[in-house]
Amino acid sequence: MTLANSLLLSSILFCIGIYGVLTRRQLIGMLLSIEIILNGANINFIAFAHFRAADPTAGAIFPIFVMAISAAEMALALAIIIAMHRQKNSKLDIQQLRRLNG
Amino acid sequence: MKALLLPDLLLVLSAFATLGLDLFMPRDSKAPFHLAWAGALAVFVVLLFLPYDQHAVFWGGYEASGRGLMYKQLFALSAAFTILLSGSYFQSGNGRQPLAYQGEFCAIILLATFGMFTVVSATDLLTLLLGMELATIPLYALCAFRKGCPLASEASTKYIIMGSLSTAVAVFGYSFLYGCAGSLRFDAVLAYATQHPTSPLLLLGVLLLLAAAGFKLTLFPFHMWAPDVYEGAPAPVTAFLSVSSKATAIAFLAVLVNGPLAPLHQQLQPAFLLLAAITMTVGNLGALKQRNLLRFMAYSSIAQAGYIVLAFAGQGAMAQTTIFYYLLVYAAANYATFFIIAVIGKSRSEEIETLQGLGRQNPGLAAVLMLAMFSLAGIPPLAGFTGKFMLFATAAQAGFYGMVLFAALNSTVSLYYYLLLIKEAYITKPASPMPALAMSPIQRASLIPLTGAMIMLGLLPSVSTAIRNILLG
Numbered sequence: 119m120t121l122a123n124s125l126l127l128s129s130i131l132f133c134i135g136i137y138g139v140l141t142r143r144q145l146i147g148m149l150l151s152i153e154i155i156l157n158g159a160n161i162n163f164i165a166f167a168h169f170r171a172a173d174p175t176a177g178a179i180f181p182i183f184v185m186a187i188s189a190a191e192m193a194l195a196l197a198i199i200i201a202m203h204r205q206k207n208s209k210l211d212i213q214q215l216r217r218l219n220g
Numbered sequence: 221m222k223a224l225l226l227p228d229l230l231l232v233l234s235a236f237a238t239l240g241l242d243l244f245m246p247r248d249s250k251a252p253f254h255l256a257w258a259g260a261l262a263v264f265v266v267l268l269f270l271p272y273d274q275h276a277v278f279w280g281g282y283e284a285s286g287r288g289l290m291y292k293q294l295f296a297l298s299a300a301f302t303i304l305l306s307g308s309y310f311q312s313g314n315g316r317q318p319l320a321y322q323g324e325f326c327a328i329i330l331l332a333t334f335g336m337f338t339v340v341s342a343t344d345l346l347t348l349l350l351g352m353e354l355a356t357i358p359l360y361a362l363c364a365f366r367k368g369c370p371l372a373s374e375a376s377t378k379y380i381i382m383g384s385l386s387t388a389v390a391v392f393g394y395s396f397l398y399g400c401a402g403s404l405r406f407d408a409v410l411a412y413a414t415q416h417p418t419s420p421l422l423l424l425g426v427l428l429l430l431a432a433a434g435f436k437l438t439l440f441p442f443h444m445w446a447p448d449v450y451e452g453a454p455a456p457v458t459a460f461l462s463v464s465s466k467a468t469a470i471a472f473l474a475v476l477v478n479g480p481l482a483p484l485h486q487q488l489q490p491a492f493l494l495l496a497a498i499t500m501t502v503g504n505l506g507a508l509k510q511r512n513l514l515r516f517m518a519y520s521s522i523a524q525a526g527y528i529v530l531a532f533a534g535q536g537a538m539a540q541t542t543i544f545y546y547l548l549v550y551a552a553a554n555y556a557t558f559f560i561i562a563v564i565g566k567s568r569s570e571e572i573e574t575l576q577g578l579g580r581q582n583p584g585l586a587a588v589l590m591l592a593m594f595s596l597a598g599i600p601p602l603a604g605f606t607g608k609f610m611l612f613a614t615a616a617q618a619g620f621y622g623m624v625l626f627a628a629l630n631s632t633v634s635l636y637y638y639l640l641l642i643k644e645a646y647i648t649k650p651a652s653p654m655p656a657l658a659m660s661p662i663q664r665a666s667l668i669p670l671t672g673a674m675i676m677l678g679l680l681p682s683v684s685t686a687i688r689n690i691l692l693g
Contacts (some may be wrong), residue, residue, distance in 0.1 A: 132392060155388035170399070173403040195380045195381070218375060218447075218451055
């Protein structure tokens, strides 16, 4: 495993995540895609910390903060999605989010 | 200088005091509300008395400097006005269901403001990320505050999906900056950027960060969420989004562009110009056909964001002064408009037609509306004119005369839709008599300083000089 390999892996994860957000119609699927991007970024941090950083501790700690942030974000996102599900009482499809437009 | 940390501590303290008081008071008590706005105003007063030429770093990553304190003043005032604005929405929902849980609402506003304080205090990438998230995550909750309202949950769903995506993109950008500099500290990033201003990895990271900031600042092509969220969210939250959240994104950009990424300014200039040009055009064209007042304000604020980004093409104290000054001007006019929407929306719907006959019915309110619209459009002698003049002067100083011409043309387009509101208020006769308007003492007391600011900021040249002196430190 070299730095180039790790960066390639994280870029692939980034592309998968962006593709997922753009094509998924399920809200949960979109959230999962966003998690994939965040994990790609975490791999980046670990790889840079391991292979070349002058200050490896900072890079190792950053992903822990990212995980905490994304946990908070996802908890809130799920709460909002559940609130929406209760009103619409249907599948969590983004196609129904069309009352606000223009 | 331990005292420089006082406003931040006071803000957190008042947020938790509000939450605590909310626990012990009956459900419909007004005490947490009064405590919250008094707390935010107290933070502002404390900020006024601090020394602006001092500089202190706490725990290695949290810095208090003149520039930071200046932005904190804006954030504290904005929080106070948002809380005051929200007061009437807990009694009547202005056409939708009234808001509930007032104590929690006010505490969340204060906590989000603490995140904004963190953004302007950051000296490393981790603090910057945490500040951005502390400032953004509470806003998702605020947008969804009307739990049973389908519009609110649709708006907040859109907001949180787009917001999380932008966070993910930003974290990716941070990782490249860290990979280049080998450290999270701004001075390490600055040292790397000075040595290798064309490093592709660094530029990729900066591009991703710019995209994330563009989302918060509603720059084209990341502006699509804004009109929906502004319309669906409760109006005080919309006001907070359009002033505080936008100011945070601008502070974020200003911290990066004038700090660690200063050597890249040459490469970033075309990007800023392009973003500014497209964003102001999209905002202005979008606002032309809007009938809902909140949606109208969304497009207006997109266009205003375009003007502000124009100043990022310039560099140095002039550009920074201009950006902060314009933020002040924009905040005053925006809050005045939102207070008027709150007064009008109480007995009518939040559509442009409901302004009809306002000039006859309530001349004072109509005059404030006219001043706010003129200020947003940039008509002398109001503050908006001075602000826009300084923005265009900054761009001209950097040598972008074509861009100044384009922005001036755009400004003319915006005049059309701002005047449209004034026409409804003064000229169009209502088809049927409109219900009477009632203004609460809080609304009246808030509109007076906002109106004063719109006029005085334009007439007093000492304001921009003071900002400049603080920035030069």
